[in-house]
Amino acid sequence: MAELAWREALNQALSEEMERDANVFLMGEEVARYDGAYKVSQGLLAKFGSARVVDTPISELGFAGIGVGAAMVGLRPVIEMMTWNFAILAMDQIVNNAAKVRQMSGGQLRCPIVFRGPNGAGGRLAAQHSQALEANYAHFPGLKVVAPSTPAEAKGLLKSSIRDDNPVIFLEAELLYGVKGEVPEGELLLPLGKAALKREGDDCTLITWGRMYYHVEEAAKQLEAEGIHVDLLDLRTLKPLDEEAILASVRKTNRAVIVEEGWSFCGVGAQISDTIQSQAFDALDAPVQRVAGLDVNRSYAAVLEHAAEVNPARVVAAVKKVLYREEG
Amino acid sequence: MATEIQLPALSPTMKEGKILKWLKKEGDQVSSGDAIAEVETDKSNLEVEAYDDGVLLKILVPAGEVAEVGAPIAFVGKKGEVVNVSAAAPKKAAEPPAAEAAKPAAAQAPKPAAAPAPPPPAPAAPKAPAVSVPARSSPPAQVVQLRPEPAAEGRLRASPLAKRMAQEAGVNLGAVQGSGPQGRIVKRDIQAAMSEPQAVRPVPYVPGVRAEPDVLPLSSMRKVIAQRMAEVKPGVPHFYLTIDVDMEAVLAIREEAKAAELKVSVNDFIVKAAALALSKVPKVNVSLQGDRVLQFHTQDVGIAVAIEDGLITPVIRDADRKSLGTIAAEAKELAERARRKALKPEEYTGGSVTVSNLGMFGVDAFIAVINPPQASILAVGAVADRVVARGGQPVVRKMMTVTFSGDHRIVDGALGAQYLQELKALLEHPVRLLF
Numbered sequence: 057m058a059e060l061a062w063r064e065a066l067n068q069a070l071s072e073e074m075e076r077d078a079n080v081f082l083m084g085e086e087v088a089r090y091d092g093a094y095k096v097s098q099g100l101l102a103k104f105g106s107a108r109v110v111d112t113p114i115s116e117l118g119f120a121g122i123g124v125g126a127a128m129v130g131l132r133p134v135i136e137m138m139t140w141n142f143a144i145l146a147m148d149q150i151v152n153n154a155a156k157v158r159q160m161s162g163g164q165l166r167c168p169i170v171f172r173g174p175n176g177a178g179g180r181l182a183a184q185h186s187q188a189l190e191a192n193y194a195h196f197p198g199l200k201v202v203a204p205s206t207p208a209e210a211k212g213l214l215k216s217s218i219r220d221d222n223p224v225i226f227l228e229a230e231l232l233y234g235v236k237g238e239v240p241e242g243e244l245l246l247p248l249g250k251a252a253l254k255r256e257g258d259d260c261t262l263i264t265w266g267r268m269y270y271h272v273e274e275a276a277k278q279l280e281a282e283g284i285h286v287d288l289l290d291l292r293t294l295k296p297l298d299e300e301a302i303l304a305s306v307r308k309t310n311r312a313v314i315v316e317e318g319w320s321f322c323g324v325g326a327q328i329s330d331t332i333q334s335q336a337f338d339a340l341d342a343p344v345q346r347v348a349g350l351d352v353n354r355s356y357a358a359v360l361e362h363a364a365e366v367n368p369a370r371v372v373a374a375v376k377k378v379l380y381r382e383e384g
Numbered sequence: 385m386a387t388e389i390q391l392p393a394l395s396p397t398m399k400e401g402k403i404l405k406w407l408k409k410e411g412d413q414v415s416s417g418d419a420i421a422e423v424e425t426d427k428s429n430l431e432v433e434a435y436d437d438g439v440l441l442k443i444l445v446p447a448g449e450v451a452e453v454g455a456p457i458a459f460v461g462k463k464g465e466v467v468n469v470s471a472a473a474p475k476k477a478a479e480p481p482a483a484e485a486a487k488p489a490a491a492q493a494p495k496p497a498a499a500p501a502p503p504p505p506a507p508a509a510p511k512a513p514a515v516s517v518p519a520r521s522s523p524p525a526q527v528v529q530l531r532p533e534p535a536a537e538g539r540l541r542a543s544p545l546a547k548r549m550a551q552e553a554g555v556n557l558g559a560v561q562g563s564g565p566q567g568r569i570v571k572r573d574i575q576a577a578m579s580e581p582q583a584v585r586p587v588p589y590v591p592g593v594r595a596e597p598d599v600l601p602l603s604s605m606r607k608v609i610a611q612r613m614a615e616v617k618p619g620v621p622h623f624y625l626t627i628d629v630d631m632e633a634v635l636a637i638r639e640e641a642k643a644a645e646l647k648v649s650v651n652d653f654i655v656k657a658a659a660l661a662l663s664k665v666p667k668v669n670v671s672l673q674g675d676r677v678l679q680f681h682t683q684d685v686g687i688a689v690a691i692e693d694g695l696i697t698p699v700i701r702d703a704d705r706k707s708l709g710t711i712a713a714e715a716k717e718l719a720e721r722a723r724r725k726a727l728k729p730e731e732y733t734g735g736s737v738t739v740s741n742l743g744m745f746g747v748d749a750f751i752a753v754i755n756p757p758q759a760s761i762l763a764v765g766a767v768a769d770r771v772v773a774r775g776g777q778p779v780v781r782k783m784m785t786v787t788f789s790g791d792h793r794i795v796d797g798a799l800g801a802q803y804l805q806e807l808k809a810l811l812e813h814p815v816r817l818l819f
Contacts, residue, residue: 310545310571337544338544338545338547338548339544339545339548340544340545341543341544341545341546341570341571342543342564342570380563380564380565380570380572
């Protein structure tokens with residue numbers, strides 16, 4: 057098994073899928089001649105040529121639309137957004153066309169497209185470039201939303217996303233591109249909509265996804281040292297949501313803490329919390345707790361940025377709260 | 385402008401209250417909701433809460449004194465504000481001269497209630513202090529229960545999981561002490577309760593919607609009967625029926641329960657039987673209210689509890705639907721709080737029948753006085769060995785005598801007799817009390 061960085065795992069996924077299916081192509085800002093703003097597409101131009109690795113002008117709405125049109129006529133575009141903050145400009149194409157065309161055409165048209173790029177904070181990038189936007193996309197019917205945490209899962213899920221016949225929002229993270237992890241050799245496909253139970257314990261269910269997985273894992277380690285054992289559920293896909301895995305774990309532990317990078321208000325955690333209270337009410341021994349970004353725009357100042365973001369200590373405190381072991 | 389705090393009616397029957405203790409001093413800052421005084425009423429000791437924010441300017445009724453309901457007991461206002469008690473508190477129109485006599489002292493002395501007690505010429509004067517005034521339109525003080533018990537609060541706090549676990553395990557949530565925030569009962573509390581062998585584990589009683597009583601007019605015959613009876617025996621015209629009950633079967637069950645570490649008293653059996661008999665003979669489950677009869681659809685049974693200086697009758701609601709274990713736990717808890725005078729008014733009102741048991745004092749039989757507005761009471765004597773005839777032979781059996789007192793205005797002898805028959809049958813064949 058090879059140890060790969062996230063960006064290498066994504067590169068493998070793109071390369072393998074482009075080799076496998078001539079309809080797959082990559083398009084976005086600086087993906088070709090610059091080898092990608094974060095070097096995810098390194099070497100792909102040389103390998104597949106400028107017809108399949110396409111540099112675009114700085115025009116998110118324009119190239120998102122080109123991608124949607126290409127998907128409608130049978131290609132499988134992968135659209136790289138330099139960050140999801142910039143994709144806000146492309147919302148109309150993503151929401152009004154990609155998400156709706158299959159249903160509005162009565163199934164005559166499909167839109168097998170992947171929009172991918174870094175989501176969330178990158179560290180001192182200030183308010184406009186630090187947003188975790190998954191709740192926005194998860195809101196719309198017709199979109200699938202994927203947010204992996206490890207290189208292997210990033211690879212396996214990106215490959216499955218490219219092969220999916222629906223538009224997929226694939227959320228990466230600037231702070232993850234250099235993170236390394238074991239990636240199995242050979243074909244690696246992971247199903248969309250399936251969460252992974254990464255730790256097992258009876259005391260509490262910790263639910264998270266994406267980069268927050270690393271904070272939650274750190275918190276789980278600290279809790280373990282105090283004799284508190286948690287189920288750590290890494291959702292990997294936010295939509296469709298693996299309700300079965302969530303409910304099975306909460307029914308076992310009777311408590312849940314949901315951790316997300318984005319803001320709490322109308323966050324994905326609110327939806328998960330609703331799933332739990334409506335379907336596992338009688339299993340709950342404590343109100344569901346959420347740990348999320350504070351409801352304020354991200355500051356450029358490091359101290360203020362850290363004060364507003366999720367950290368392992370906040371996760372530990374929330375777990376103790378649902379266990380009625382609050383300190384002080 | 386200083387606001388007066390009036391003595392609120394802390395129980396439905398309260399006419400006056402004795403200030404046991406002031407919890408705030410003159411000059412103390414008070415906030416709305418603060419308990420400011422502890423008051424002894426005819427039933428319980430309760431706290432009076434401040435309604436306004438401000439400074440406690442003046443205490444009108446010192447500790448140890450009695451005030452009428454509605455009388456001002458203190459003033460709250462801005463710091464340094466001067467309270468003119470005589471101006472603020474005009475005397476009652478019908479007030480005897482006693483109040484007049486005491487008023488000058490009240491106006492000058494900071495503690496007007498220290499004024500002498502009403503002189504002999506006014507024997508009818510209320511025990512209220514001299515500054516007693518009619519209730520004004522100022523907002524009434526709020527009432528809070530003294531020493532609230534987590535289990536006795538209107539709402540029992542338990543996590544959904546704890547509720548489910550308790551139901552499955554037959555743990556009485558009311559008997560479990562919650563360890564979560566605000567006394568919430570959580571998983572670990574149920575686990576602890578389940579691991580205690582002596583914990584009472586009755587079949588859980590799930591309260592549903594309690595049916596309201598029907599308000600029925602008195603028939604013209606009933607009206608005449610009520611009128612005649614009240615003429616002959618003014619007040620509540622009682623009549624009495626006595627029956628002997630063989631208690632061997634109840635005692636046998638009680639012994640078995642005891643061996644299984646389930647604590648239930650003979651009285652708990654009687655309470656349950658009294659409730660079930662009410663549902664069998666619903667015409668006894670009534671209460672006369674003026675010229676109307678309340679026909680209850682819920683079987684609530686009072687239990688007379690002797691307390692220091694008197695007695696009180698907390699009511700076990702829906703006793704027909706509760707298991708013996710639940711009744712036992714509830715009766716114990718109510719009696720305990722009754723002795724501490726910590727019952728809430730709604731806990732000792734309502735119901736149609738009371739069980740008064742003097743068996744523990746060795747009393748064989750007695751006649752009890754009805755606790756109005758209930759329509760009947762059961763006077764229960766001791767369970768004792770007595771020689772009785774069985775199959776033509778004298779045998780020794782555990783016997784108990786029960787005397788039923790009925791309100792003859794709405795209950796007749798034949799009806800009372802039917803009720804006693806049911807009660808006797810339930811106690812002599814107690815299998816129906818177990819489910």
